[in-house]
Amino acid sequence: MGKKKPEVANRAVPSQMPAKKHQHVQKENRKQNEQQSSQPPRTKTEKKPKEKAKRPQNGTAEEINKVPAKKRKLADKQNGNADQIETEDGPQIEKKLDTTKINKGIFAIFNKLQDTNKQNTQKHVNEIIALLTNEAAAEKRTATCAYALKRLVRCTGADDKEAVALNASYINSILRDVPGLDPIELISVLKRELHASSQQKGKEETLAAVGQLITVLAIMQSQYFQQPTAELIAVVYPILIAQLKGREYLVSLCADIMADSFKQVSLASFQSHVWPLLQPELNKPITAQKLHGCDLLLSVHLNYPKLLPLRQLQTMLWRKQTQFEQLFDTYLNNATMQGDGLYARLGKFLATCSSEQVLAAWQQHIAEHLPFKHVTAKSYIIQTLSHVLMHYDDGSRTDMQLEQLFTLEPLVSMLLGELTAAKKLNSKANAKAKAAQRQLRYICRKFETALLVSFQQQLKQDACKLGILRPMLQLQLQLDNIVQTPRFTQQLLAQLGEQGLEQMYEFYSEQFTSNNELLTRTNREHCLKQMQQLQNSRRNKQLEFLLFASLFHLNDQQKPCTADEAAVFSRQAASRCEETLFSCLVNKIGTNTEQLAALNEQLRPLLGQLAKKLSKPGIEGKLRITVTPEMRVMWEKVQKVLNAPVKEKQALAVIFDALILFLGLAMFTPSCNVALDLIDDLFICKQNALKTKQAKDKQRKSAAEAEPNWQEVLTDVLLQLLLQTGHFWRLFVNAIGGALMPHLNKRNLEQFLELLDMDRNPLDDKDWDDDDDKSDEEDEEDEDDDDDEDDDDDEDDEDEDEDEDDEATNLARIREGVRQALLSNENDDFDSSSIDWNDVGEEEGERLNQALERAFHIRKPKGAKGKNAKRQTKSERITDTALLHLRIRVLDLVELFIGAQPQLDIILNALNSIQKVYRISSADTKLQPLAEASKKTLRKLLAQKISYQSPDQDKQPIIDCIKQLLEQNEEQPPLAGPLKQPPKAKGDYVVWRNKCIAYLVSQFNEPNVTASKVWPLLQSFAQDWASRRNSPYQLATFDAIFGSPWIGIGRYAASFYALLSMNLRLFRRVQILELLLKHCRRICNTLTNKLQTAREFHGILNKYEPVADKDRSLQKKLLAQLQKVLTEAEDSA
Structure with missing residues (x-):
């Protein structure tokens, strides 16, 4: 069947008249519509006055059906x-x-x-x-x-x-x-x-x-x-x-x-x-009323309370005793889901009724019928409750009836269950769901909105809001997991006052420290997160709690105890407490000395409390780690710094104090694996850094040349800290690094850039092994295990030797195969280098092709060996991931360094290294996070203004850097493994390389542009690109230069105008015209003599003879642009 047309135009209500009569009526209608003005139609009332009350002849059944x-x-x-x-x-x-x-x-x-x-x-x-x-x-x-x-x-x-x-x-x-x-x-x-x-x-x-x-x-x-x-x-x-x-x-x-x-x-x-x-239709007792009659009565009462007051309404419905349960049963027992307006009027009546017994009666009514099984009953409850929330005024009522309503656990459980079911109906499941389920999902979303609006506009007292929120959270702590509204819990908490937030903090604290075995670790961590967001004035008290929860086993009374006596929350969420503690300390910390001093002010009282606790006998057995003698010695040194007077005026003293105190606290946490030697190095660095100038000069003369200075040692310490897990370590190192960068030198930047060298893995170096001595001691103590490990190592060495032998054999076979392939049958005794490749025929070329293909064919490993050869081991994957994260964090330090010391050599070194990182990482799908981080650093580096030592500083390093970037055009980034280059990787790299070139070119801002060192280089680039078909230079490079703030783009544009007079290919001509047209306005704005130069450009273009429609069209557009510039210049002159 075809698609049914809408009932518009001449189509009316379907008729039931006989076919012949129906055709006759339609014929009469057509005749009547076709009558002209000269013959006006006679109306039905003129012809048959008796039938004037009937409908016009439109094909309906009433025209024929004769009523008795x-x-x-x-x-x-x-x-x-x-x-x-x-x-x-x-x-x-x-x-x-x-x-x-x-x-x-x-x-x-x-x-x-x-x-x-x-x-x-x-x-x-x-x-x-x-x-x-x-x-x-x-x-x-x-x-x-x-x-x-x-x-x-x-x-x-x-x-x-x-x-x-x-x-x-x-x-x-x-x-x-x-x-x-x-x-x-x-x-x-x-x-x-x-x-x-x-x-x-x-x-x-x-x-x-x-x-x-x-x-x-x-x-x-x-x-x-x-x-x-x-x-x-x-x-x-x-x-x-x-x-x-x-x-x-x-x-x-x-x-x-x-x-x-x-x-x-x-x-x-x-x-x-x-x-x-209307009154005669509605004036019936409740037993004779239907649902919509009750709805109309409530509507009249709500809109005209003086006309139909509550007492008269009760008299109409109940002749003797008022029983609101009968009214509510009328709504509950209805088998059809009604519209929102009906429940809106009932909810408003319950919330605004002058009699406080009405809402109490509704609560008792639903309590007797819970739980509900039918969708219509659930819809009735949820929609009515939504509108009760929308109209309830807690300021004018003292019965606290709304809070009592949410004390019904079956009701709250039903609400949460329906919210959960509604959220599971995503776009795919919603298409397969029944109509009633989809409607109930929409109703649940309206309930969420009603609750938010009630908190924001209707409810004024925190007690009422908490009476609604806490029963829901007691059954579902992570309320956001079951609702459709984003950040639902946070929006509700934002409407609470200070006392309400204090009570919610206590609520989450009670839930976190509860002995309830049903609370999962995820729920406790969620409570801890909420406590952190609600801390406000309780920050110091929370830090104290987090300190002891992170370092000690705590019992039900939150007192230190042994591991066997630890409470449930201490076993489940101690690691999360540790992370939260340090995250609170470094939250929103800056990169200046003042904020590090504020961090020290937070650390000192915490370490003071820890020192008091550790001074008690037997307390070490209640720590979550095992205390070694070396840790006790190091803790004594930390306590000396803690008890020493604060030197806020000395920036280096503040930096070292923050490092020592932070690491002194972190060494008692199980997740921290920082070697104690690093902390010991900090004391030595602090001593050397705070020496007077005379003492430093004396020490520099007496010290050996190979001994590193304190800046290098401190830089290594920061890099070691970046290997620690936890985001707070990154924030802490960035804060220390930002304050420390003005005191570092170029050698320290090289330490950062060495880790960004993509050709080697710095984690494989012995210098990064922190536990060499400790491992040697363990080897001496456990010789049996070492013997087994040595045997395994020997086997591994043998496997590696076998692989090397196989590789050497394969190379020898390939070499011999190539030699045999290059020798012809006639000249087997001659050296292959004497072959003239221009004289090789078609048959000989085919033979060489097949022979070389056989020579380079290497057998792929079969079976398990082939799979193991391609797949990385777990330790290799862990190492690669750690190296990836380390390099991303090192980029933060490089960014801080170039911001603090933007000298020319520093900028160039950083630019070369970061650009290489981006070139390689953008070509590897596994290194995309590193590619994004390097792109972010490049973006900030290109916005950095270079600081020159003098106006006459030699800029030859910039020229060398430009040449080096252009030489990388045809280089393919090395790929590790079978990964392919992403489709946009090469294009993105070229775009950023051109941005770097334009940034370097813009540094030559001498008044005489043609006398700068970059001018001959750019001229040679343009000549080579215009004259050669396969030039290594690209149009995008010139496009980036013309888009840069370089003051010489006007003079450089003249070179491209001059190229138009040369005998160039049409393709190059079109490219030049498009480039000049795109940047015409910017080029003319940089000219010193705008009018004269624009005339010269205009004259060159007039002499240009186009050879195709494409360049002819571009010539006209460019001439029009230049004519506008000339007109503006003449008017201004």
């Missing part, structure tokens, strides 16, 4: 008022529908509306609105408008939901945008076209009733009902009230429309026109 006289009289009696209006307005409407006065353009637009393409519907509706609005003749405009509304109203009674909604939107658009309409006349047309009694007896009348309600809704949504007149109210509400006796879905739709419309009707109008008609 008794039933017609009864219907007339019941709808006397409506029939009277219809009878009085009938002739007037019929006159307006005279086809001679209708704009014929409306027919074509209605034909377009039959198109099934929904994208064009709004366009066609706008055409109708424009046609009706722009019509100047009043009679013609009125007739056209009446005709359009008549056809659209007729289609709202169609047996198609989409068509009904579509036509109702058309009516609403016309009512909203076309001025001067009369909604009362539209109601008259509605009654004539869609006749429906209060008790529908067939499908046609039911569809007509739906059309009536939809059209009335369109009127109520227009501006005519914002402040409705008494006449409009008197016409509209009888139609709605008449449908309260119809089918269930009609009653539901009618009740929703009426309940929402009460907001626009004043009390006087409602009391005089609506309530007399």
Whole structure:
């Protein structure tokens, strides 16, 4: 079957008339529409006055179905008022529908509306609105408008939901945008076209009733009902009230429309026109009431409390004793999920009712029926609770009923369960879910929004907010894992006051230290994270707790104990406490000495408390690590620094104190594997760094040349600390490095750059082995294990020797194969180097090709050996990952160094190293984090202004650096393993290489550009690129130079203009013209004599003779740009 067209234009409510009669009616309709102005049509009222109350001949069943006289009289009696209006307005409407006065353009637009393409519907509706609005003749405009509304109203009674909604939107658009309409006349047309009694007896009348309600809704949504007149109210509400006796879905739709419309009707109008008609329908006891009758009563009570106060409402529903449970059962026992408006009115009634017993009764009502199994019951509870939250005012109530509501654990459990189920319905699962499940997911999302809005706008007291939040967190600590709203818990906590935050801190602290075995490690870590965010004024107390929780085993009373007596939280989350402790210390720490001094002020009281605790006998056995004699000696040295007077004026003293105190605290944590020798080196470095100048000179003369200075030792210490796990180590080293960089020298930068050398692995060096001596001692103590290890090493050595022998054998075979391949059959005795490759024939070339292919063919390893040869071991993967992270962290130190000391040689050394790192890492998929980090450092380096020692400083190193960068154009970055180069890797590298070249060229800012050292180099680049087909230089390089802030781009552009006069290939000419056109404005702005130079450029271009359409078009565009520049220069002159 084809796609069904929307019910627009001549398509009306489906009829049930016989086929012949239906054809006859359609024929009569066509004849009537085709009549011309010379022969105006005769209206039905003129021809048959007895049938003026019938519909026009539009193909409906009512035209044929003959109603018995008794039933017609009864219907007339019941709808006397409506029939009277219809009878009085009938002739007037019929006159307006005279086809001679209708704009014929409306027919074509209605034909377009039959198109099934929904994208064009709004366009066609706008055409109708424009046609009706722009019509100047009043009679013609009125007739056209009446005709359009008549056809659209007729289609709202169609047996198609989409068509009904579509036509109702058309009516609403016309009512909203076309001025001067009369909604009362539209109601008259509605009654004539869609006749429906209060008790529908067939499908046609039911569809007509739906059309009536939809059209009335369109009127109520227009501006005519914002402040409705008494006449409009008197016409509209009888139609709605008449449908309260119809089918269930009609009653539901009618009740929703009426309940929402009460907001626009004043009390006087409602009391005089609506309530007399509505009260008889609603004045029933609760046993005779249905759901929508109760909804309308609540709506009248909420909108007109003086007209229907609570006591009168109770009297209407309960003749004797008030039982709100009966009212709530009416909502609960409904088998259909209702719209949000119905539950919104119930929730508002519960939250704002003057009687405090109502909300308590609802709580008791749902407590008796929990748990709920049906989706409709869950929907009723969640939606009603959402609107209770939206309207509950905790400032005007003292019953704390809302907090009592959330003490129902089954209710909170049901809420959390539905929130969890709703979040699991992602985009894929949502497509397969049932309609009720999708609707419940939407309801759960609205509950989350309602809770947020309630916290932000409605609730004022922290006690009420905590009464809602804490019961939910007690059942689900990580609330964000089950809700759809991002950062849901943080948004709720942000609405609490200081006392509320204190109570939430205590709550998370209690949960963290709880003995509940059901709390997982993840939940405890989440509590610790929340405590860290809520710390505020409790920071010092929290640091004290984190200190002891990180270093000691703690019991239930949070006192140090042995490992066997440790509480659950101490066993599960001690490592997280350790990380949180140091993260709090270095949080938002800067790179200056003042912030390091603030860090020392935090470390000193913590270490003081630790010293008091460690001074007690037997306390070492309660630590989480085993204390060695070397640690005791080192702790005594740290205590001396701790007790020494603070020297805040000496920057180096502050730096060394921060290092010593931080490492002195970290050496008691299990995760820290920093060698004690490093801390000992810090004391020596501090002593040497703080010596007077005379003492330093004396020591420098007496010390051996091979002995490193304190800067080199301290740099090695920082690099060793970067190997530690934990992000806080990176922050701490960056803070120390930022304050230390002004005191370092070029040799220390080389220490950083050595780790960025991609051709070697610095972690394999013996200098980085911290435990050589310790390993030797362990070897002497455990000889048996060492013998076994030596045996294993011997086996490994034998395997390596075998691999080397196999490799040597393969190389020998390849060498011999190549030699045999290069020797021809005729000249086997001659050396292969005597072959003239230009004289090799086609057959001989094919033979050499096959022979060389066989010579270079190496057998691939088979079986397990082949797999092991390709796959890295676990230790190798760990080493590669550690090296990757180390290099990323070293880039931070390089960035700090060039920011503190931007001298020319330092900038060039860093640029070469970082550019090489990016070239290699961008070509390896496993090194993409390093590529991004190096790109970030390159970006900051290229924005750094170079500091020169003097204006006449030699800039030859810049020239050498430019040449070195250009020589890397054809180099392929070495790849480790079978990884392929990413598609964009080479292009990205070339872009950044060109940026580096442009940055270096821009350093030559001498007034006489042609006399600078870079000028001959750039000229040779341009000449070689223009004259050679396979030049190593690229157009992108010149593009980057012209885009740089170099003051010589104007003079350099003249060289490219001069190239146009040479005998160049068309491709090069087009490239030059495109380059000059792209940067024309920037080039001219840098010229000292703008007018004269622009004329020279213009003259060169005029002499240029294009050879193709491409360069001819570019020549015209460039001439136009230059002409603009000349005009501006002449005007300014």
